[in-house]
Amino acid sequence: MYTIGQISEMFDIPVSTLRYYDREGLFPDLQRCSGIRRFTEKEIEILHVIECLKMSGLEIRDIRQFVRWCSQGNQTYEKRYDLLQKRRAVIEDELEQMKKALDMIRFKCWYYEQAMEDGNEERLNKMLPDKLPEEIQALYDHAHEKSR
Amino acid sequence: MYTIGQISEMFDIPVSTLRYYDREGLFPDLQRCSGIRRFTEKEIEILHVIECLKMSGLEIRDIRQFVRWCSQGNQTYEKRYDLLQKRRAVIEDELEQMKKALDMIRFKCWYYEQAMEDGNEERLNKMLPDKLPEEIQALYDHAHEKSR
DNA sequence: ATAATACCTTAACCTGACTTTAGGTCAAGT
DNA sequence: ACTTGACCTAAAGTCAGGTTAAGGTATTAT
Numbered sequence: 565m566y567t568i569g570q571i572s573e574m575f576d577i578p579v580s581t582l583r584y585y586d587r588e589g590l591f592p593d594l595q596r597c598s599g600i601r602r603f604t605e606k607e608i609e610i611l612h613v614i615e616c617l618k619m620s621g622l623e624i625r626d627i628r629q630f631v632r633w634c635s636q637g638n639q640t641y642e643k644r645y646d647l648l649q650k651r652r653a654v655i656e657d658e659l660e661q662m663k664k665a666l667d668m669i670r671f672k673c674w675y676y677e678q679a680m681e682d683g684n685e686e687r688l689n690k691m692l693p694d695k696l697p698e699e700i701q702a703l704y705d706h707a708h709e710k711s712r
Numbered sequence: 713m714y715t716i717g718q719i720s721e722m723f724d725i726p727v728s729t730l731r732y733y734d735r736e737g738l739f740p741d742l743q744r745c746s747g748i749r750r751f752t753e754k755e756i757e758i759l760h761v762i763e764c765l766k767m768s769g770l771e772i773r774d775i776r777q778f779v780r781w782c783s784q785g786n787q788t789y790e791k792r793y794d795l796l797q798k799r800r801a802v803i804e805d806e807l808e809q810m811k812k813a814l815d816m817i818r819f820k821c822w823y824y825e826q827a828m829e830d831g832n833e834e835r836l837n838k839m840l841p842d843k844l845p846e847e848i849q850a851l852y853d854h855a856h857e858k859s860r
Numbered sequence: 861a862t863a864a865t866a867c868c869t870t871a872a873c874c875t876g877a878c879t880t881t882a883g884g885t886c887a888a889g890t
Numbered sequence: 891a892c893t894t895g896a897c898c899t900a901a902a903g904t905c906a907g908g909t910t911a912a913g914g915t916a917t918t919a920t
Contacts, residue, residue, distance in 0.1 A: 567896080568897075568898095569896065569897080578879080579897090583898085599899095616812075616816040616817055616855070620817070638832050642824075642828060644820075648821050652817045655813060659807070659810050662767055662810060664764075665764035668764040669800045672792075672796050673793065676790075680790060680793065685786070715866080716866090716867075726908085726909080732907075732909085747867080747869095748866090748916090
């Protein structure tokens with residue numbers, strides 16, 4: 565069992581945020597001893613899940629819905645499963661976009677390395693958009709691909 | 713040359729958002745014909761960059777700084793390069809966290825598939841935290857790893 | 861001619877996710 | 891006895907990133 569301060573350290577989340585999460589109903593089974601919150605493994609697992617679902621862009625109220633289902637027993641397995649499948653799709657998509665963004669940034673890093681060497685972008689501009697060195701071209705093309 | 717409406721379609725960004733970006737100084741060289749914005753390849757490239765930098769968590773005002781440097785010529789290559797290097801680190805980090813989140817969600821999907829088959833979580837709870845099937849265990853462990 | 865459509869501006873409004881403020885309880889250390 | 895530190899609440903405040911509203915112009919279709 566942990567105090568709010570210990571959990572705050574453990575997850576590197578401000579105490580005020582943990583209290584806010586509690587207020588928003590994210591810890592439906594949180595126990596208290598004379599007013600003081602007692603976090604257990606249950607709440608720790610919820611916090612892991614919160615971090616993942618937040619990453620996938622889920623809003624607090626939908627996370628609340630999920631954790632509520634969790635404390636409602638085995639009638640809600642399907643609902644929880646469906647939500648997670650949707651989040652999986654979202655996060656897989658986001659991951660792809662991130663990779664694109666990363667390739668763009670890698671390309672730009674190369675670009676400015678060259679620009680700094682040359683002192684200008686003349687040589688570089690002649691190489692755009694399709695006469696870049698093979699590896700760099702791959703980054704550039706990936707970054708400029710249309711999604712969907 | 714494109715109108716704001718065409719760019720809106722092209723990037724699937726609301727017209728109001730494009731105007732907001734303009735107001736915030738994200739298109740420092742945007743031309744107008746009798747009041748009407750004329751977007752060119754230059755602004756299109758900026759929008760690609762905006763999307764990447766936003767992904768990396770950069771705020772509008774810092775994106776503005778970057779595009780300003782871009783329209784200030786070759787004295788700012790180093791500044792642009794430094795910013796991009798930092799963003800690269802950030803996005804690589806985020807990508808790792810995303811992968812963790814995805815593995816958590818994949819684990820949970822498997823978990824609820826099993827729970828739905830069994831009708832309860834008894835068998836599953838006996839497998840936690842380290843007696844899961846090999847592949848699933850890998851997802852679980854990765855998702856619960858401490859960062860840094 | 862008039863109606864529809866696409867553009868424009870400024871200013872107010874909204875939302876989500878926190879954070880801060882102001883005030884209070886309680887236990888341990890000096 | 892009293893100060894420190896960790897906990898508590900309710901309510902107000904903040905901030906980024908848009909969005910909406912209200913009012914206007916300019917071009918094209920009927």
